[in-house]
Amino acid sequence: MPDIDDIETLRPPRNAVDPEIPYHFLQEQEPGENGNLQKVNTIFLTGKECAFKCLMCDLWKNTLTFPTPPGAILKQIDYALSRLPDADVIKLYNSSNFFDTKAIPSSDYAGIIDRVRQFKKVVVENHPKLCTQSCVDFNEQLDGKLEIALGLESIHPNVLPKLNKRLTIEDFQKATRFLKRNKIQMRAFVLLNPPFLVDEKENIEWAVKTVAFAFECGVGICSVIPTRVGNGIMEVLQKRGDYVPPRLNALEEVLERSLALQQGKVFADTWDIGFLSNCDECFGERKDRLEQMNLSQKLVEKITCNCAQS
Numbered sequence: 001m002p003d004i005d006d007i008e009t010l011r012p013p014r015n016a017v018d019p020e021i022p023y024h025f026l027q028e029q030e031p032g033e034n035g036n037l038q039k040v041n042t043i044f045l046t047g048k049e050c051a052f053k054c055l056m057c058d059l060w061k062n063t064l065t066f067p068t069p070p071g072a073i074l075k076q077i078d079y080a081l082s083r084l085p086d087a088d089v090i091k092l093y094n095s096s097n098f099f100d101t102k103a104i105p106s107s108d109y110a111g112i113i114d115r116v117r118q119f120k121k122v123v124v125e126n127h128p129k130l131c132t133q134s135c136v137d138f139n140e141q142l143d144g145k146l147e148i149a150l151g152l153e154s155i156h157p158n159v160l161p162k163l164n165k166r167l168t169i170e171d172f173q174k175a176t177r178f179l180k181r182n183k184i185q186m187r188a189f190v191l192l193n194p195p196f197l198v199d200e201k202e203n204i205e206w207a208v209k210t211v212a213f214a215f216e217c218g219v220g221i222c223s224v225i226p227t228r229v230g231n232g233i234m235e236v237l238q239k240r241g242d243y244v245p246p247r248l249n250a251l252e253e254v255l256e257r258s259l260a261l262q263q264g265k266v267f268a269d270t271w272d273i274g275f276l277s278n279c280d281e282c283f284g285e286r287k288d289r290l291e292q293m294n295l296s297q298k299l300v301e302k303i304t305c306n307c308a309q310s
Contacts, residue, residue, distance in 0.1 A: 010232030098124035128175035187221035
């Protein structure tokens, strides 16, 4: 296992960001609670870097090295919403933890709540250990519902402790019980091919097990994210043989099997997944198939190719 200090020292340079402008925003679609497609405005806010510094994370590339200035988040939301069409749901993702007051100043909460009143649901990301009364207070002031996205990553007993997430399965269970008791909805992020799990069959099995565990905890949505290089330390782990990039067929199988559980919604993260495939002939169709299943939450016929589904 690498020294934790290497997580920061091996990093490439950060991207240049403006504290008053979100580093990205877009409109996407997701199936809602009744199965109908909802329009979702996703704003990737620029704020202070997450304090946890997970081993596999590269979200720090678009963060600040200092506490987010009061009022900056409000300007970012205004900037994005003035350029986005109307939507049913808003995601306020900040590459950190929404209820870390150094990332989202508590003095901005009232202004944020005022700006999101037209949305039926507000989705934010937060570490399970930071799910406290602040989440409840924020939720009670919203006109819509609050949903908190939690990084679960993997329940593999040898993997989770090595990710520098400072999270245990018990921590996750405690957080979900608290949020469920306070009627706050949840989604979870699950990694495909996390570090220290290199056998493809095992990676598929543990990803599906992690999705099933999240559903058992009351999570309503799971997003399966292929782990990738790009943050420095992951390249070192790959060279050591402690990380193997996933293949597209593995992501397909995890989505198929997770949907078959019929315990909640499951999405395969298809952002920039070209590295999962070596076949230009079938990749586009197979990516489209994953996106169709994301939207329909139903199995779609497999794409056949002479590449043997790399």
